[in-house]
Each structure stands twice: as C-alpha cells, then as structure tokens.
Amino acid sequence: MAATSRWRRPSARRGYHRCNMEPRILAVPDDLLAIGTGHAFTAVASLDELPRGAMLRVTRGDLDLLLAHTELGVCATDDRCPHMSAPLSVGVLDECIVACPLHSGRFDLQTGETIRFPTTGGLDADGGYHPPWTPPGSPERPEPTDLKARARALTRVRRLRFYPVRIRAGSIEVSFPSGRPDPPAGRR
Numbered sequence: 001m002a003a004t005s006r007w008r009r010p011s012a013r014r015g016y017h018r019c020n021m022e023p024r025i026l027a028v029p030d031d032l033l034a035i036g037t038g039h040a041f042t043a044v045a046s047l048d049e050l051p052r053g054a055m056l057r058v059t060r061g062d063l064d065l066l067l068a069h070t071e072l073g074v075c076a077t078d079d080r081c082p083h084m085s086a087p088l089s090v091g092v093l094d095e096c097i098v099a100c101p102l103h104s105g106r107f108d109l110q111t112g113e114t115i116r117f118p119t120t121g122g123l124d125a126d127g128g129y130h131p132p133w134t135p136p137g138s139p140e141r142p143e144p145t146d147l148k149a150r151a152r153a154l155t156r157v158r159r160l161r162f163y164p165v166r167i168r169a170g171s172i173e174v175s176f177p178s179g180r181p182d183p184p185a186g187r188r
C-alpha cells in the first residue's frame with residue numbers, strides 16, 4: 001500500500017461527533033471527480049481519526065488531500081484552496097462549507113462551488129469577474145495597481161475536484177488517479 005501521512009485539525013465542534021450515526025459518503029457531482037480516479041482504492045485513515053465535523057490532511061507522494069467529515073458524509077478533495085492553494089485543512093469546516101484560512105473564501109464540499117469569493121477578487125469558475133472586497137470590521141487597504149492587481153484579477157477560482165471515497169471495516173479508502181508513481185517511503 002502506498003505510504004501516506006496525515007495531519008489532523010481538531011474537531012471544530014466539541015462533542016459534535018458523539019452520535020452513533022453510520023458514516024455516509026458525501027454525494028458529489030460526477031463531473032467534478034478528479035481525472036483518472038475510480039479504479040482502485042487505498043486506505044488512508046481510520047474512521048476514528050475523522051469524527052464528524054473534523055478535517056484531516058493525508059499525503060501521498062506530492063498529492064495532499066483533504067478528508068472532511070461533513071454533516072452529510074465523508075468526502076475527499078485537494079488540500080489546496082482553489083484560489084491560491086492554501087491548505088484548506090487548517091481552515092474551518094461548518095456543515096458542508098469549508099472556509100479558507102487566507103482570503104476569506106468559502107467553498108461548498110457538496111457542490112464544489114464557491115460560496116463566498118476571496119477578498120482579492122478575480123474570476124469565478126465560469127469566467128465572471130468579482131471585484132476585491134473588505135470583510136466587515138477590517139480596515140480598508142489600498143488595492144494594488146500594478147502587475148499584482150492584474151494577477152489577482154485574472155486568477156480563476158475553479159470548482160473543487162473530488163476523489164471517490166469508500167468506507168470498509170472502519171477504514172476510509174480513497175481512489176487516487178491511476179498511473180501515479182508510488183511515493184517515496186516516509187512521512188512528509
């Protein structure tokens with residue numbers, strides 16, 4: 001089995017995981033499944049490591065995945081914000097919405113859609129432009145006017161991509177893209 005490493009964010013809601021509901025797999029859109037997945041599954045974590053309301057980063061080679069146990073089930077996506085690649089696993093999970101720790105972007109783990117656009121503005125998945133904005137209570141900051149501004153404006157926030165998940169005998173298994181070489185041994 002390929003080596004994986006993991007980093008777990010403590011559950012955002014204490015006591016939230018104490019119910020005994022059978023874990024489900026979160027249904028995600030088929031067209032948002034990562035290319036090359038669905039052929040084979042690899043165990044990446046035990047269910048005990050991912051109580052409801054928690055997020056967990058698992059790494060296989062150079063691929064960092066976010067496992068999230070939402071109110072509607074378990075899912076796996078890239079542990080990279082679709083805006084500027086920040087690790088979503090250190091953000092906040094609220095029901096099926098994950099908040100990025102950097103630019104206040106919020107993303108729906110059920111649909112892959114952006115729920116709140118990052119403060120920097122930019123392009124959405126369909127190419128629509130969103131201007132920069134300032135969170136309530138934060139001081140207004142001058143917007144850059146140089147190449148940085150152009151880079152921000154042209155940064156596209158695509159929809160999340162997902163990895164098929166299944167649960168077997170208390171173990172969470174993920175389907176990685178086929179053809180990926182086995183990672184070097186050891187933890188990252």
Ligand code: FES
Pocket residue numbers: 081082083084085086100101102103104105118119
């Ligand atoms: S990196 Fe996540 S919102 Fe910018």
